[in-house]
Amino acid sequence: xxxxxxxxxxxxxxxxxxxxxxxxxxxxxxxxxxxxxxxxxxxxxxxxxxxxxxxxxxxxxxxxxxxxxxxxxxxxxxxxxxxxxxxx
Numbered sequence: 001x002x003x004x005x006x007x008x009x010x011x012x013x014x015x016x017x018x019x020x021x022x023x024x025x026x027x028x029x030x031x032x033x034x035x036x037x038x039x040x041x042x043x044x045x046x047x048x049x050x051x052x053x054x055x056x057x058x059x060x061x062x063x064x065x066x067x068x069x070x071x072x073x074x075x076x077x078x079x080x081x082x083x084x085x086x087x088x
Contacts, residue, residue, distance in 0.1 A: 001043050007036040
């Protein structure tokens, strides 16, 4: 990802190449300043899309986790809570 300072230091031809790599069309008619801002906009959109996809994937994985099932006990004696302490 490029920042505005890096993009301003580049020549117009380099900016057009970067813009084409990002999928920006009709770069020939844009000024250097317009190219810089188009590239920054496209990077922001691509970054936001990536974050949304990652969150969606994570939520999907969490939803598909195996749920813990409950075990029903029949005897009342089995319902006692066992303590790890020696007090009782």
